[in-house]
Structures are given as C-alpha cells and as structure tokens.
Amino acid sequence: MSFGFMGIQFGWGLQLANMSGIYTYLGASPDDVPLLWLAxxxxxxxxxxxxGSMSDRTWNRLGRRRPYFLVGAILASTALFFMPDSSALWMAAGLLWILDASINVSMEPFRAFVADKLNVDQRTAGFVMQSFFIxxxxxxxxxxxxIFRQYGVTGSTPSGIPHTVQYSFKIGAVVFLLAVLWTVFTTKEFPPENMAEFERTRRKTYGSATGLAKVFKVIGELVREISNAFTNMPKTMKQLAPxxxxxxxxxxCMWMFFGLTTSYHIFDAFGSDDPRFALGQEWGGNAFAVYSIVTFAIAFLLPKLAAATSRKTVHMIALVFGGLGLLSVYFIHDQWVLLLTMVGVGIAWASILSMxxxxxxxxxxxxxxxxxxxxFNFFIVIPEIIASLFFGRIIRGIFGENNPTAPLYVVMAGGAFMMIA
Structure with a gap:
C-alpha cells in the first residue's frame, strides 16, 4: 500500500538534494534560488x-485514489528523465513546475489512501510505514x-551538470514509475459505504452540462467544496496549523541551501566552476541520505513512543532534535562530522511525515x-511560498548579491524555525 511512496520520494529526494546545484550550474546566484524553488x-x-476533492468524488475501475497515482507518476517520471538535460535556467525551472505539479497529483491521494483503508487505531502505524518507505x-x-562518482563516473553535460546527477535522475524516473505502478496494480480500494449518496454528490459536481459549461461547473463546485471545508476546518487542524x-x-530553508552550504562552508568552494563545488553537492546528497536512513531506522519506534507518551509529545521532542541539528552546522567544518547533524533532522523528519x-x-x-x-497542505506550502518570494530579497539585503556565506545562515534560520514549531 505504501510502496509507491518510495518511488515518489525517490523523485523528491533527487530534486531536494540537487535542484539548487542544477540552478547554480545554469547560472543562478544564491539569492536567485528561493524564487526558482517557487514551483x-x-x-x-x-x-x-x-x-483531494476530485478523488473524494472519483470511483472507477481503478478505484478512488489510484487513478491519480497513475497519471501523476507518468507525468512526473517524464519530467524527472529530462530535467538533467536542461540547457538553460528557464528550461530547468519549467520542468520543475511540471515535475512538482505531477508529484503532487500522485502524492496527495496517498495520505487519504492510508486513512481510507485503515481504522483509526491503525493509522499511526500506517503513516509510519509511509515514513519508512519515504x-x-x-x-x-x-x-x-x-555512488556513481565512486564507480568512476566523471564528466558533465554541455550545460555543466555532472553526469553523476544526470544518470541519477534518469534512474529515478524509472524507479518512480515502477514503484507507483506496483501500488496501483497490487492494492484494492473499498467502494464508498453509501454508494447512492456518493453518486448523488458526484452528479451535483459534474451535473448534466456538457463542453465548456461542464468545465466551469466542475471548477465552481470544487472551489465551493474547498472553501466550505476551509471555513469549517476542524479544531485539531487549526491547532496543528502553526x-x-x-x-x-x-x-x-534546509532543502534550498544545505547543498550550497556544504559546497561553500565545508568544501570551501569559490563558485560553481570550482571542482570542490560538485564534490560538496554530492556530499550534501550523502548528508540527506543519512537523515533518510535515520528516518526509516526509527520509524517503527514512533508508534511505541506515542503509545507510551502521546503523539504530541513525540512530535515536539523530534522537532527539537531537528532544530538543534541544523543550528549546529555553523560550528562544523569537517565533512564527516557534518553527517551527524542529519541524525537530528532524520528524527524530526520521521515524526513530521507521520505524527x-x-x-x-x-x-x-x-x-x-x-x-x-x-x-492541510496549505500550511506546508504557504510558508514555502513566502520563503520563495521574499527570502531572495532578504538575502540580498543582508549579505549582498551572490554571497557564498548566505546559504549557511539560511540553514541556521531553518533550525530556529523548527525549534519554534
């Protein structure tokens, strides 16, 4: 049921660890990066x-959520495959918009998929299983x-993107598609409990209109449904929002700038043309791999800890570990010690994905x-949009243009935000 999430996270992982580097190879400066991540x-x-609203109203041969898994996976895999072949900044940015839109089509129904198939007592374990595969x-x-570097892969594309990154994205595209296909074709979904009521709601959405009128009717109904749900948001969701x-x-902050921090702060690279820059990017990917390994290593401990204390307590402690990990980067100049900071981030990430x-x-x-x-995703993306739109200006205002020390302080700011949470 959660195996497809491994493929989705394969795509996310490649993006999060490498997109800032790809943008830099294509000519972006550090203060350009936040806006380029807006996608x-x-x-x-x-x-x-x-x-989410459409999948609530969907029922066909593939079920309710699985049609969206399939469509999103096909589109996202295509964008992943061609991303490292970008020859210009606008091309990479455009492909990122396609990639992220498609990943969101696949990913959103996965959360509801777990809740659909499991009862309340099983859901902590179900979301933790997603954390494991993530x-x-x-x-x-x-x-x-x-890994490609260790096996002797060298060289780069005409635009400067290393072949190690290019080959990784192409493998990622295949893994993404195959993992989601496994979930699509090996799981079943339960039909709506009250099919008559479900059909009535669906007819209300789609109605008898045809052509362009039907499109506008569907859009209007979806906007009404989302607005109504937002207005009547449960108390628990309001408490979780901040x-x-x-x-x-x-x-x-971490995803945008940790790779650049590794290149500039740990490997002392002067710019993207410096050979140490690519080494730093790859080591930043290793650091992200460490937090991901920690995530699946401790994922199955979380339900037991939550049962012994509470979900809220477990989540609070995990976020403190994550914040301390990011803040400690300031004091580190050794590439191996840097990996230890990701232990705290991995603990936080395991809880963030489940609790x-x-x-x-x-x-x-x-x-x-x-x-x-x-x-609920609004409370994830709205702060990210704010960061994308305004962090570039803030970085230029404080550090000046193209300052290689800026990424370190943005990563530390990320640690402070996590502590506040």
Whole structure:
C-alpha cells in the first residue's frame, strides 16, 4: 500500500538534494534560488486540494485514489528523465513546475489512501510505514550521485551538470514509475459505504452540462467544496496549523541551501566552476541520505513512543532534535562530522511525515478525507511560498548579491524555525 511512496520520494529526494546545484550550474546566484524553488509550493497550493476533492468524488475501475497515482507518476517520471538535460535556467525551472505539479497529483491521494483503508487505531502505524518507505526512497536517491562518482563516473553535460546527477535522475524516473505502478496494480480500494449518496454528490459536481459549461461547473463546485471545508476546518487542524507552518519553513530553508552550504562552508568552494563545488553537492546528497536512513531506522519506534507518551509529545521532542541539528552546522567544518547533524533532522523528519497526519486523520470525516488532507497542505506550502518570494530579497539585503556565506545562515534560520514549531 505504501510502496509507491518510495518511488515518489525517490523523485523528491533527487530534486531536494540537487535542484539548487542544477540552478547554480545554469547560472543562478544564491539569492536567485528561493524564487526558482517557487514551483513546489505553488503547485502544492493549487493541485493538492483540487486533487483531494476530485478523488473524494472519483470511483472507477481503478478505484478512488489510484487513478491519480497513475497519471501523476507518468507525468512526473517524464519530467524527472529530462530535467538533467536542461540547457538553460528557464528550461530547468519549467520542468520543475511540471515535475512538482505531477508529484503532487500522485502524492496527495496517498495520505487519504492510508486513512481510507485503515481504522483509526491503525493509522499511526500506517503513516509510519509511509515514513519508512519515504526514508528508503530518499536515502537511495540522495546517495546515487556519490555512488556513481565512486564507480568512476566523471564528466558533465554541455550545460555543466555532472553526469553523476544526470544518470541519477534518469534512474529515478524509472524507479518512480515502477514503484507507483506496483501500488496501483497490487492494492484494492473499498467502494464508498453509501454508494447512492456518493453518486448523488458526484452528479451535483459534474451535473448534466456538457463542453465548456461542464468545465466551469466542475471548477465552481470544487472551489465551493474547498472553501466550505476551509471555513469549517476542524479544531485539531487549526491547532496543528502553526506547527506545520514553522516546521516546513525550516525544512524549506534546509532543502534550498544545505547543498550550497556544504559546497561553500565545508568544501570551501569559490563558485560553481570550482571542482570542490560538485564534490560538496554530492556530499550534501550523502548528508540527506543519512537523515533518510535515520528516518526509516526509527520509524517503527514512533508508534511505541506515542503509545507510551502521546503523539504530541513525540512530535515536539523530534522537532527539537531537528532544530538543534541544523543550528549546529555553523560550528562544523569537517565533512564527516557534518553527517551527524542529519541524525537530528532524520528524527524530526520521521515524526513530521507521520505524527501530524495520525493526529489529524482521526478528526476528519471519512467522506471528505481527500479535500481536508489537501487543505492541510496549505500550511506546508504557504510558508514555502513566502520563503520563495521574499527570502531572495532578504538575502540580498543582508549579505549582498551572490554571497557564498548566505546559504549557511539560511540553514541556521531553518533550525530556529523548527525549534519554534
């Protein structure tokens, strides 16, 4: 049931560890990076609630959620395959928009899929299982460029992107598609409990209109449904909102700038033309692999800890570990010691991927699970959009243009945000 998430995270892992480097190879400066990362949060904001609402109203031969897994996987795999062949900054940015939109189409229904198939008592274990597969997929994806380097792969594309990254993305595209196909064709979904009511709701959405009128009717109904769900947000979701906002603001700071921090702060690279820059990017991927390994190593401890204390307590402690890990980067100049910072991040990531969803799912009506999971994503993407739009200006204002010390301090800011959460 969760195996497809390994493929999805393979795609995410490659993106998170390598996109800032790819942008830099194609001519972007550090203060350009936040805006170039806008694709992820914007597509999440637009796609996830719409797909969630649509999947709540879908039932066909493949079921309710699985049609979206399949379509998203095909499109995302295509974008992953061609991403490292980009010859210009605009091309990489455009492919990232396609990639992130497609990943969101696949990923959003997976959260609702677990809640659909498991009862309330099983959901903590179900979301933890997703954390396990996310950790496995991300650790393999993050380490791939370094592994290729160790096997003697050298050289780069005409635009300067190393072959180690190029080959990793192409393998990632295949893994993404095959893993999601496994879930699509080996799992079954339960039909709606009240099929008559389900059909009535679906007719209300799609109606008897045809052509362009039908398109506008569907859009209007989806907007109404999302607005209604947002207005009547459960209390539990409101309580989790500020936690999610600060948590994901911290994560976004790390994802945007940890690889650049490794190149500039740990490997002392002067720019993207310096050979140490590529080595730093690959080692940054190794660091991300460490936090992913920690994630799947401790994932199955979380339900036991939550049962002994509470989900809230486990999540709070995990976030403190993550914040301390990112803040400690300032004091580290050795590449091997740097890996230890990711132990704290891995503990936090395992909890971030499971505890908030386990807490939330018990407070949501089953018939609206998809739309509410999509709306919950607002509290992830809105802080990321803020970071994308304004962090570049803040970096230029404080550090000046193209300052190689800026990434370190943004990563530390990420640690502070996680502590606040």
């Amino acid at each position: 992820g949060p914007m597509t999440g904001l637009l796609v996830q609630p719409v797909v 950790g496995v997929g991300a650790s393999l994806a993050n380490a791939l460029p370094y 936690v999610q906002i600060f948590t994901w603001l911290g994560l976004f 908030p969803y386990a807490i939330l799912s018990g407070a949501l009506p089953a018939a609206r699970m998809g739309v509410y999971m999509g709306i």
